[in-house]
Amino acid sequence: MSLGNRLRERRERFGKTQLEAARGLGISNVQLSRYESDDRKPDPEMLGRFAEYYRTTTDYLLGRTDNASPDMGAPSDNREYPAFEEFINNPEHGVFFKDYLNAPEERKEEMRRFWEFIMEKEKGRKPGDKQK
Template sequence: MPSFGERLAYLRNQRGLSQAELARLLDMGQSTIAMYEKNKRSPDHQSLIRLADFFGVSTDYLLGRSDQPHLGEREKGPLLDEKLRAVAVDPLFVDLLRQVSGLTGEERKALAEYWELALQYVRRRKGRCQERN
């Protein structure tokens, strides 16, 4: 049965992430991820949960207690859907998304309105480019 470190490395590689990228996304040190993957260090409770949530797998899977990586529908916690997860790991958006967590509710609302306007602009521009081709 694969170890915690082997499973973590497998999941990270499936996402096409380096140890440094994963560490930055989870606000951990790259050396911490490396130690986990070499099984020279075990994550604390909170880190284990963050890793499981990030990869959308159960903690039992990460710990080798189960070979089923995904939680049953009734057991799912606050997991991100795949499209949102793809944006959350995109280097273009990582720092922006990290900054959003520090905003007030009103600031987030204003930002959401601005993003909607920006998306409308991008769609219009994309439409004009397609019309020319």
């Protein structure tokens, strides 16, 4: 499978449109389309951004392995926190948690606890209500 096919496969696995993924990656939809169609090859920095955004490894994207899992045997499984994961993948919120995917496990746990605190404070709050 080519790099472009693997990029498309990962994007579709996360249920993202090209436009959503491009925004999340900070590139244009046209650029992403060219990468996915193998018309263009990403530089090493962009390849790393793809791996981080799609929660995989550069080795997987380059076809060096068929294991798409970024952390073999890592103690944390973010699928336990689907709402948190959705929150950090929102481009408007992701800036605050931009280092989450590369953070040590204790830092990740701290960020998840902080997010839970925020969500508890916001529970029942409607748009236009003052923050507590």
